[in-house]
Amino acid sequence: xxxxxxxxxxxxxxxxxxxxxxxxxxxxxxxxxxxxxxxxxxxxxxxxxxxxxxxxxxxxxxxxxxxxxxxxxxxxxxxxxxxxxxxxxxxxxxxxxxxxxxxxxxxxxxxxxxxxxxxxxxxxxxxxxxxxxxxxxxxxxxxxxxxxxxxxxxxxxxxxxxxxxxxxxxxxxxxxxxxxxxxxxxxxxxxxxxxxxxxxxxxxxxxxxx
Ligand SMILES: [Zn+2]
Numbered sequence: 001x002x003x004x005x006x007x008x009x010x011x012x013x014x015x016x017x018x019x020x021x022x023x024x025x026x027x028x029x030x031x032x033x034x035x036x037x038x039x040x041x042x043x044x045x046x047x048x049x050x051x052x053x054x055x056x057x058x059x060x061x062x063x064x065x066x067x068x069x070x071x072x073x074x075x076x077x078x079x080x081x082x083x084x085x086x087x088x089x090x091x092x093x094x095x096x097x098x099x100x101x102x103x104x105x106x107x108x109x110x111x112x113x114x115x116x117x118x119x120x121x122x123x124x125x126x127x128x129x130x131x132x133x134x135x136x137x138x139x140x141x142x143x144x145x146x147x148x149x150x151x152x153x154x155x156x157x158x159x160x161x162x163x164x165x166x167x168x169x170x171x172x173x174x175x176x177x178x179x180x181x182x183x184x185x186x187x188x189x190x191x192x193x194x195x196x197x198x199x200x201x202x203x204x205x206x207x208x209x210x
Contacts, residue, residue, distance in 0.1 A: 002155050002156065002159045004049070004054055004055035004056075005055075006155070007043070007049070007055070007155060008043070008044065008055065010151060010152075010155050011040065011043030011044060011148065011152075012043075015036060015040060018035070018144075018147060019035075019036040022035045022036065026136075026140075030137070031136060031140045034137055034140045034141050034144065035140040035141070035143060035144040037144065038140070038141045038142075038143070038144025038145045038147075038148065039144040039147050039148045039151075040148070041144075041145070042144065042145040042146070042147070042148025042149050043151060043152065044056065044059060045060065046091060046095075046145060046148070046149075047148060047152045048077075048081045048082040048087050048152050048156075049081075049152065050067050050071070050081070050091065051070065051071055051074045051075070051076050051077070051078070051081040051082075052076045053071070057071070066095075066098045070091075070094055074090075077156070082153050082156065084150065084153070085146060087149055088142075088145050088149050
């Protein structure tokens, strides 16, 4: 597969194209920003390679440990991490579970220390309202995340295909005869060698004469 650096480059170079198409289709700065941001986030931090020790994983900094159980469960380049839509959906669910656990933990502390009030009903109403009022924004977010993941998967796939073809090509080539590689001698060396050869010849002649 391509290196992390190549994946980063592909994400960064394709970003203007994604943003251009998004703006061309929606004519909305907000949607373009959300989609491009999600695309960038997905390409650099939230992509399929979170299933192994990668740049994407390292970018989570102190919070990267949350991806360790994911790496242990999902095999690298399996359909669960690199598959179309399923990879992003599973990562989103996984992240949501962690955010809920951490959220509940901090909420528990806040309730205990500052007596902060919390109602599931109100929270659920807010989520529902956001989903219905900002449906396009949510779709742009999900689309951006999926596009970022797919640009990764496509470059993984084309790299593997190219490598496979190269291997096949090398296999089809006739076996090479043992090449004789001779070091080129520099002029100086040849000159240095000649007297020695001459000496040898002289010695041979001498021995024949005697
Ligand atoms: Zn990958």
